Amino acid sequence: MPFFSSNNSAIRLGVLLVGLQAASGVRADNGPAAPQFNRDIRPILSDSCFSCHGPGTQEAGLRLDSFEGATDWAVIPGDPDASELMARVTSADPDTRMPPPESNRPAVDADAAAKLHSWIAGGAAYQPHWSYLPLQQVPPPTATDTAWPRGPIDQFILAGLEERQIRPSPEADRETLARRVYLDVIGLPPSTAELDAFLTDNRPDAYERLVDQLLASPRYAERMATWWFDLVRFSDTVGYHGDQDQRIAPYRDYVLKSYNENLPFDQFTIEQLAGDLLPDPNLWQRVATGYNRILQTSHEGGIQDAEYRAKMLADRVRNVSEVWLAASLGCAECHDHKFDPFTQRDFYRMAAFFADVDSYNSFEPVSSNTTPTSRPPEILAWTLPVYEQLQAIDAEINEVLGQLTGEIPGPRATAELRAKLKKLRHRRVEIEDHFEPTMVTAAVEPKDVRVLSRGDWMDETGEVVTPGGPTSLKAPLSAGDERLTRLDLARWLVAGESNPVTPRVVVNRLWKIYFGAGLTKSLIDMGSQGDPPVYPELLDWLARDFVASGWDLKHVVRQMVTSSVYRQGSAPRDELRDLDPQNRWLARQSRSRLEAEQLRDTALQAAGLLHHQLGGGFAKPYQPPGYYAQLSFPERRYQASQGTEQYRRGVYTHWQRQYLHPWLMAFDAPTRDECTxxxxxxxTPSAALVLLNDPCFVEASRSLAARALSELADDASDGARLRWAWREATGRRAHEDEIDALTNLLARHRDHYAAEPEAAEQLVAVGQTPRPDGVDAAELAAWTSVGRTLLNLSETITRD
Incomplete structure (x- = not known):
């Protein structure tokens, strides 16, 4: 059906749910707040209108994402009753109502229509998209309750709650608070000893001291690395075809090192995108460029070079735009974006930044593949444990050299010093033998990048473009004849004031970690299809503060987790169930199931099995036999890690893209084909079955049981052991009814395994951990059942 009739040009309006916004948003006397375009109108237009009348498509010549386009004839500012937009979206005639049914776009309901009416009546003011606006310098508001806020975050949230006549929730008890902040900051619950140390610390700043201690822990980096690896789709395998392993572990160590040293996020960005283009880059900066290499590739001998070059360029554009800009620029690969102001030319200009690394040979990692290909650019990089050994050796060498030259006072015994120096240098050579190859970016002469008609890699007729970012974001443009580089792109992404998008994206994603949802729920697409922030002034304040701090991530994390908002209890409140069912106003803390890696780490810690080695290669947890049967080119058989390697944290788990580990899959970990x-x-039932039957969790249950039997006094009662085990698993003391239930469970399983000795032997044989001496198999099996129950409690697998 045509959008407008031939005899009525005013009907051009069509699906026009334009992006309305009465600019002020203040209340008029006692009336409702005037609609704001970004908050109230843009979502309506984006959902119902932009697919046909937006930046990418203008059916019937109508464009509703701009004031000029909408007010050409469809919207008459100040007169909604005479505006064709209102006539069309409220029409009862299916032949004239917009959007038409065949568009598959949501109709404009009465509430949305009322907002549109009010917006047009107020002048139909438009705004640029909120995420592209300069960061607003808004001082924290002053709330009526001056005692509750501990800082600016609390002032913003409390002012919003008081406006809605809502009180924040009481502070969580200290056990809950400690477990929450441990899980959020380092990804692990506190041990009983750590918990007791906090509970008995009566200093006024005990909690702040605990936060500082956690931020200084090397475990903090392991928690943050998991978050980053989801974003940049880090994997140990290539993804396509045979999904072979790739040499990339040192990049993981670079990320861990960067987080532990609190490398400023702007430098972290620059080194990954363009470390090889820095003047005289050091080894770690070159390792960082492994970021450009962890996209999906193929080892299949017959692939088309041009096809995979196009695939990899597109992959990079998608990932960079999603990681740093939360923008769906990838939607413009085949045509102009239908909802956001990104053109197809923008897409390929962004792709051209990577034309200097996108050669086929530079993406062929070393593996058992026999396809004759060129050796990739790679360097020898040490893993973190080796790096630390090397640092210690170098410190000793420098000290001896200082003594030999007289710069450092010491005994003048020259022969002994020279012998020691020789020994140290020999040891350094031995350590260097442990260096590991890794993929890095090596810049080559850039190849031509063309705008591909509908993304067709075989079409060579399109315009050749040079590097440049989206013009709508004021991205860098070429100056004269000088070609822009990945270094220019990286510096623009973290330009701060001139690119407000990146700091907003980062602090919003951090907010999600610590509060359950972002200030805008749209973590990967902050464009027109995204969700406006619930506290926009707070989001901008956080983003400005992040940039002003020198892009200091630990500073932002500390601001968030020391706030009163963060410390609230998480119990649902009856009066808010209908008013704020998703807890968007933050009148309480949130609850969430632990992530896949945290679930396993928590079980291993309770079992006393977790191995704390920072950095190094990947680990392979237990996996069902034959799970890799379909993998070929080459065929392979999974070999679970042995010894302490089996009990390393989940961040080190071997990430097989095509066959993600069943435990990770059951608990919603991504395959990391794309940014997550x-x-x-x-x-799902699968998740419950994993917790009950995965050898890792069964072995952890058995080890927890063995601890309950061995770490308490020989004459300890069942009740004492059950109370101890409950606290080890959940982080709190058990109630008597809970102990009664466990006592009954223990008695039933004692009887069962006493009558079924073979079943007991089978259960206690799961895993590599040896059975403790002198413990009856039936008794250990019964306690293992208790352990399985404890590790399956909702309380154990839930953040709060």
Whole structure:
């Protein structure tokens, strides 16, 4: 059906749910707040209108994402009753109502129509998209309650709650608060000893001291690395075809090192995108460029070079735009974006930044593949444990050299010093033998990048473009004949004031970690299809503060987790169930199931099995036999890690893209084919069965049981052991009814395994951990059942 009739040009309006916004947004006397375009109108237009009348498509010549386009004839500012937009979206005639049914776009309901009416009546003011606006310098508001806020974050949230006549929730008890902040900051619950140390610390700043201690822990980096690896789609395998292993582990160590040393986020960005283009880059800066190499590639001998070059360029554009800009620029690969102001030319100009690394040979990692290809550019990089050994050796060498030259006072015994120096240098050579190859970016002469008609890599007729970012974001443009580089791109992404998008994206994603949802729920697409922030002034304040701090991530994390908002209890409140069912106003803390890696780490810690080695290669947890049967080119058989390697944290798990480990899959970890800013949370029978039957969790249950039997006094009662085990698993003391239930469970399983000795032997044989001496198999099996129950409690696998 045509959008407008031939005899009525005013009907051009069509699906026009234009992006309305009465600019002020203040209340008029006692009336409702005037609609704001970004908050109230843009979402309506984006959902119902932009697909046909937006930046990418203008059917019937109508464009509703700009004031000029909408007011050409469809919207009459100040007169909604005479505006064709209102006539069309409220029409009862299916032949004239917009959007038409065949568009598959949501109709404008009565509430949305009322907002549009009010917006047009107020002048139909438009705004640029909120995420592209300069960061607003808004001072924190002053709330009526001056005692509750501990800082600016609390002032913003409390002012919003008081406006809605809502009180924040009481502070969580200290056990809950400690477990929450441990899980959020380092990804692990506190041990009983750590918990007791906090509970008995009566200093006024005990909690702040605990936060500082956690931020200084090397475990903090392991927590943050998991978040980053989801974003940049880090994997140990190539993804396509045979999904072979690739040499990339030192990049993981670079990320861990960067987080532990609190490398400023702007430098972290620059080194990954363009470390090889820095003047005289050091080894770690070159390792950082492994970021450009962890996209999906193929080892298949017959692939088309041009096809995979196009695939990899597109992959890079998608990832860079999603990681740093939360923008769906990838949608413009085949045509102009339908909802956001990104053109197809923008897409390929962004791709041209990577034309100097996108040669086929530079993406062929070393593996058992026999396809004759060139050796990739790679360097020898040490893993973190080796790096630390090397640092210690170098410190000793420098000290001896200082003594030999007289710069450092010491005994003048020259022969002994020279012998020691020789020994140290020999040891250094031995350590260097442990260096590991890794993929890095090596810049080559850039190849031509063309705008591909509908993304067709075989079409060579399109315009050749040079590097440049989206013009709508004021991205860098070429100056004269000088070609822009990846270094220019990286510096623009973290330009701060001149690119407000990146700091907003980062602090919003951090907010999600610590509060359950971002200030805008749209973590990967902050464009027109995204969700406006619930506290926009707070989001901008956080982004400005992040940039002003020197892009200091730990500073932002500390601001968030020391706030009163963060410390609230998480119990649902009856009066808010209908008013704020998703807890967007933050009148309480949130609850969430632990992520896949945290679930396993928590179980291993309770079992006393977790091995704390920072950095190094990947680990392979137990996996069902034959799970890799379909993998070929080459065929392979999974070999689970042995010894302490089996009990390393989940961040080191071997990430097989095509065959993600079943435990990771059951708990919603991504395959990492693409950027993942938010993992889904499902509730399936498979997940429950993994917690009950995965050898890792069974072995952890058995080890927890063995601890309960061996770490308490020989004459300890069942009740004492059950109370101890409960606290080890959940972080709190058990109630008597809970102990009664466990006592009954223990008695039933004692009887069962006493009558079924073979079943007991089978259960206690799961895993590599040896059975403790002198413990009856039936008794250990019964306690293992208790352990399995404890590790399956909702309380154990839930953040709060």
């Amino acid at each position: 800013a938010q993992r889904p949370v499902s509730n």
